[in-house]
Amino acid sequence: MEAAIEVQPVIKVAALCGSLRKASFNRGLIRSAIKISKEAINGMEIEYVDIAPLPMLNTDLEVDGTYPPAVEAFRRKILEADSILFASPEYNYSVTAPLKNAIDWASRPPNVWADKPAAIISTGGGFGGGLSQYHLRQIGVYIDLHFINKPEFFLNAFQPPAKFDAEGNLIDEDAKKRIKEVILSLQAFTRRLQGKSQ
Template sequence: MASVGVTANKPVVKAVALCGSLRKASFNRGLIRAAMEICKEESGIEIEYLEVEPLPMLNTDLETPDGGFPPVVEAFRHKILHSDCILFASPEYNYSLAAPLKNAIDWASRPPNVFAGKAAAIMSAGGGFGGGLAQFHLRQVGVFLDLHFVNKPEVHVHAFQPPLKFNQDGDLIHQQTYHQLKQLLLSLTNLSLRLQSNSN
């Protein structure tokens, strides 16, 4: 597991954020941008956003005989390996998580699984259950990945129901959801620090 950084004698948890939507103005990307804004106010956690779009579709023929990966995949896996925790923004497609996110997860879980032992949190925005079913499936996948998920709060935003949650650029403008994100990041930070402490 990555080592937690320290800023002004206060531990800083390093998170990477993955989004299952490729649209630039997607609501789920908007949740990540809002989370990164919160991190500017809170010194306990830092978030680096990792693009999943450049990753090729999973094909083990792309792996080298010695277990290596294409450079873009190696770089992606390296970032996850050296993070403390994962923040997922998962839209819901057909009652499940989106293909780009699943593809990224599958590359990162190729041996050695770079997710193993890390804390994770999920947020989602959309219609219906606000991404709730995708979150459920992602948690199931996380069992095999050996991820430790934050249980509360649950952040699944009903994006198409009033009041308005996002502007036309996909930016979060709903203060109650913003507050929920703050609580989610606090829970993720605390869980990550607890796992780090238990592993020492």
């Protein structure tokens, strides 16, 4: 008699981009990650969660323990996700204002980030968004996010050859391979934290 094969539930990943620009290279990284997960990774579903509709954090908007509709919808997406994928551009050595705003809204009581695994990818000039990643990791300590340590993904968007097309889509094959490695590491780490084997 053959042993039954355990079918593991699909890992649901909420993907957030710190840039609101439609042709943003960092949003292009998210689109690439979604495509890779659909075509080359079993048991993982990445959904882009738009942070643009969120109002600026103002606790006056909290009424009797409830939040504005856009905030409630965002918090629900984070709560229902098994893990988080951030695409974090670097503004002034840190994370962007829209991303910090989203993080702060979801950390309001009850903190819906708590105990979730996460990964970061970024692109930009110089260090490719690296300083924003390290600042995001610091924020993650307080809100109880568990980031994968390796592999790290930084991409200099402006160093030849071209990494993105005119619409902000990732066209660099090596970068796509590296994103896949990040996603696989996040998948394995999520399973580990859930107490399940690969």
